[in-house]
Amino acid sequence: MNNYTHDTAPTQFVETGGIRFAYRRFGNMAAGRTPVVFFQHFIGNLDDHDPAISDGFAADREVILFNNTGVASTSGVVPDTIEQMATDAGTFLDALGLTVVxxxxxxxxxxxxxxxxxxxxxxxxxxxxxxxxxxxxxxIGEMPAETAALFGVKLPRQEDMWLPILFAPTETSQKLGREYVERIVARKDRDASPFGEQVYAGQGTAIHTYGTTKDPAYALLKNIKVPVLVVNGTDDTIIATINSYILQQFLPNAELVIYPDANHGAHFQYPGRFVTHTKLFLDRQDTTAG
Known part of the structure; x- marks a missing residue:
């Protein structure tokens, strides 16, 4: 067990394959549980993860947050395919000596x-x-222009851009969204530098290609044999909630949780519920566990 939290864990670096990856690693490493690695959303970096979630997990397992290739404090050029992003993420995990996550x-x-x-x-x-x-x-990859424009808005406190993207327009959801923003800006050495055009372009191309390359009957999902927990809000306006139902139906071993009055950041809106539900899923012993 180390004494670091989401807000105090130092940013570390590991170099592999010509890329210098930035990451933070904290939590209860002695509990014997599998480490949890978080993969970030479009134009997000280390500091956009929710402390309420990562600290919730860190109480009884190791948590690893990282910037993939070309993002913020990690070197290199952002890949323009999801496949290469995955390859780079695997390279990063190998460099940390992790064999199961x-x-x-x-x-x-x-x-x-x-x-x-x-x-x-x-x-x-x-x-x-x-x-x-x-x-x-x-x-996926075919976002309406008015929705895409939300990602380019410039604000006095830039983190407030996430309110219409991640949270529903209702009073309750926006209130919980503001609480999320306050949590993510609390870190003293938060990286608030703007993203360059290459990040938008590379990640945007990757998402567009992945989303518009059709997979008849979603056959590729059959290759994911491990247990999967799918989580979303009732009305995800960024990646439509119907896609969560598709994942649950076509993955060989998946279960689905939908949170009420919630948008694309449902887990940020209900971090306590998300941590509880996810820990139950990760810790459950059953005959289908990988």
Whole structure:
């Protein structure tokens, strides 16, 4: 057990394959549980993860947050395919000496996490997919212009951009969204530098290609043999909630949780529920566990 929290864990670096990866590693490493690695959403970095979630997990397991290639404090050029992002993520995990991990992927991070599970099945024990969908899913990579414009808004406190993207327009959801923003800005050395055009372009191309490359009958999902927990809100306006139902129906071993009055960041809106539900899933012993 180390004494670090989400807000105090130092940023570390590991170099492998010509890339210098930035990451933070904290939590209860002595509990004997599989480490949990978080995969980030579009244009998100280390500091956009929710402390209420990562600290909730860190109480009884190790948590690893990282910036993939070309993002913020990690060197290199952002890959323009989900497949290469997954390859790079696997390279990073290898460099840390990890042989088995649980993955939590949100939005684009969920696409990458699925691909890691396909490319590196021996590495992934369980998979948690939040606000995401399958390759060729409904509307993935085909975002309406008015929705896409939300990601380019400039604000006095830039983190407030996440309120209409991640949270429903209701009074309750927006209140909980503001609480999330306050949590993520609390870290004293938060990296608030703007993303360059290459991040938008590379990640945007990757999502568009992955989403518009159709997979008839979602056959690729059959290659993900591990248990999967799928989580979303009732009305995800970024990756439509129907995609979460598709994941649950076509993955060989998946269960689904839908949170009420919630949008793309349902787990940020209900961090306590999410931690509880996800820990139950990760810790459950059953005959289908990987």
């Amino acid at each position: 649980d993955l939590v992927g949100h939005s684009m991070g969920g696409l990458v996490a699925q691909q890691v599970a396909i490319q590196r099945p021996e590495l992934v024990r369980r998979l948690v997919l939040v606000g995401t969908g399958p390759r060729g899913g409904v509307g």
